[in-house]
Amino acid sequence: MPRRAVITVVVLIVAVFAARLAAQRSDRAPKGVAGEVTRVVDGDTIHVDLDGTDETVRYIGIDTPESVKPGTPVQCFAKRASAHNEQLVGGEDVRLRFDVERRDRYGRLLAYVYRVGDGTFVNAALVRDGYARTLTVPPNVRYADRFAQLQRQAREHRRGLWQAC
Structure with a gap:
């Protein structure tokens, strides 16, 4: 040759x-908006510094047990879910990807959250490991089927809250 x-x-x-x-x-x-996590509120809510603006970000498609909701007692596995979220994203650079609606009625950004360093899809990881349940709120449904499949697997294998609660 x-x-x-x-x-x-x-x-x-x-x-x-x-x-x-x-x-x-x-x-x-x-692709999306990048920022640094400045605070973990609970298992499904964080604060992110986006170009000098502190934004409250609520994860799309998932719901973790309540640990800080006013008038609601701390739910089973809530503290573990919050701690795991802290381990995943506390102080990390993240990329936020949006769906159809960008904000909820409380003014929080609604996002799919990815760690910049290794690309971990945080919303999916929390469901997969049993720290969160799925919560589908149309029109933000891009990963609803994926989250449902991950939840089935977590439940079948009794991971996280599926064993403890």
């Missing part, structure tokens, strides 16, 4: 691998 053909084949192979790697990374940390 002529040298020019070998070089062309090598360049094509490298280009294919580079494109696949870029696609994998874009799946893990999609």
